[in-house]
Amino acid sequence: VNSNSVKASFSQYNDQVDIAGPGVNVNSPTTSNGGTTNIYAEFSGTSMASPHVAGVAALIWSHHPTKSAAEIRLALECSAVMPQQYGNDVRNNDVGYGVVNAKNALDMLDSNNFDGCPGTAPTMAPSPFSCSSDEDIMEVRIKTDQYPTETAWILTNTCSSAVVAEAPAGTYTSSNTEYSDKICVPPGGAYSFFITDSFGDGICCSYGEGFYNVLKNDVSMIGGGQFGTDETKTFGQCGPTPPTPAPQTPPTPAPQTPAPTSAPTPAPTSAPTPAPQTTAPTSAPSSALTPSASPSPSPSFSCPDGQVGFTLTLTTDDYPEETRWVLKQGNQWSTGTMIASVDYLTTYTKPQATYIENLCIEENETFMFRIFDKVRDGICCNHGKGEYSLALNDQEIHRGGEFNRKEQTKFEAISSYSNTNAPPGIKVVTEPKGGNLDSSNEDEEEELSSKLPHN
Secondary structure, three states, X not given: OOOOOXXXXXXXOOOOOOOEOOOOOEEEEEEEOOOOEEEXXXXXXXXXXXXXXXXXXXXXXXXXXXXXXXXXXXXXXXXXXXXXHHOOOOOEOOOEOOEOOHHXXXXXXXXXXXXXXXXXXXXXXXXXXXXXXXXXXXXXXXXXXXXXXXXXXXXXXXXXXXXXXXXXXXXXXXXXXXXXXXXXXXOOEEEEEEEEEOOOOOOEEOOEEOEEEEEEOOEEEEEEOOOOOEEEEEEEEOOOOOOOOOOOOOOOOOOOOOOOXXXXXXXXXXXXXXXXXXXXXXXXXXXXXXXXXXXXXXXXXXXXXXXXXXXXXXXXXXXXXXXXXXXXXXXXXXXXXXXXXXOOOOOOOOOOOEEXXXXXXXXXXXXXXXXXXXXXXXXXXXXXXXXXXXXXXXXXXXXXXXXXXXXXXXEEOOOOEEEOOOOOOOEXXXXXXOOOOOOOOOOHHHHHHHOOOOO
C-alpha cells in the first residue's frame, strides 16, 4: 500500500493475500558511484513491503520469544488495521486483514487477548528443509507397492565413492505410500542410484503403482519403477562446481575483432577453476555463425570427450529476481529432458551484475534454451541494460535481452562454428506479446510464474 493505505496498482491481489505493508516510494539504503557512496533512494514493490511485515514479526517475537510461529502470525493478522475505504471488511482480496501495525500486535501479545480475532492460531506446516548456500539439496522419493519391506536403495557419490544416503530393506512399512528423504550434498558431482526388490518384481506394476524419483534442487534427475531384482541409474558429472556470481560491476567487454579466415584462436583465459570466469571473453564476431570443419577450439573449462562446453553469460537488469532460465535436450519442449535451470527470486539477486554458467552437454544433440522474465519486460531496456549470450566452446551463437515474457533458442551442440550467413540448427523465437511459444497452454513455467508475487 502507499502512504494513504491505498493498494498499489502493481500489487498482487487475490484470496491468498493475508496482510499488507508499506511498499510505495519507500526510502531504502543503496549505493552510488560504483558502490563507494551510501545514499537513500525511493523504491517500490513487494521487496519493500515484505521487510516491513517481517520486521514487525521479529519485533513482537523478541518481546515474546516463547510464542509459536502460529501465534505470532495470528497476532499480526488480528491486529492489522483495515484501511477506511474498505468499511467494515474483516478481510478482502486487496489487503487481506489490513495493514500491519506493530503497536497493536505487541499490545495483543502483552495482554494475551485474542478475543474477536477471525480465527484461532492455525496449525503451521513443518519448517521447510534447507541446506547452506554452498550445498545442493538431494531428494529421493519412493512410492511403495503393496509389499514395501522388499524395497531398498543406496545413493552413492561416484566422484568420491562415498555413500550419500541409503534405505535398507524393511525401512518402508506402509504399502502404496510415498516417502521422501532429503540430504544436503556438495554442489555438482556425479551420482549412482541403486534400487533393489527382494522378490524380484520391482515396485511397479504387478502389485501396485510404485515409483522412485531422485531430484536435485527440485529438478528430477532420474526415475523409474519397472525393474526386476535391481536397477542402477547415474546422473551428473565430476568436475567444476556450479558457478557463483561475478563481481557487481560487469567487466568491460573486449573490442570486437573481424571474423577470422581460419579457425579462430581461443581467447586467453585464466587457469580453469570451479568458480566462473571473472574476465569477459573476447566478443564473438558480429555476423551469424555456422558449423565449420576446422579443428574444434577448447572451451575455457574442460569437458569429457563427446561433450561440448556450453556457456551462458547473463547481465541482469535492475530487477534480477524476475529472471529465470531452463535448458532442455530434445526437439520438443514438452518432451525434452531437463538439463539445467535456475529459479526466480533466489538465483540472481544483484542488479546490473554479470553471471557466468558453464555446463558440459552432449555433442551433436539438439537443445532448447528458454529465458523468462516474470513481469514480461525482458532484461533490456526498460529497467537497465541487461543482456545474455550463449556460447559453445567459447564461440558465441546468440545474444539477446529484448523480449517480453520469454525467448527460446534452439540449437545443435556442434563443437565448432565459423562465420557465414546461414547458420543451420540455430533458431531463435521470441514470444509475441499476448502469445505463447507452445501450441497449448501447458507450460510448466506458466504454472510457476502464476504462484509468484509481482513487484
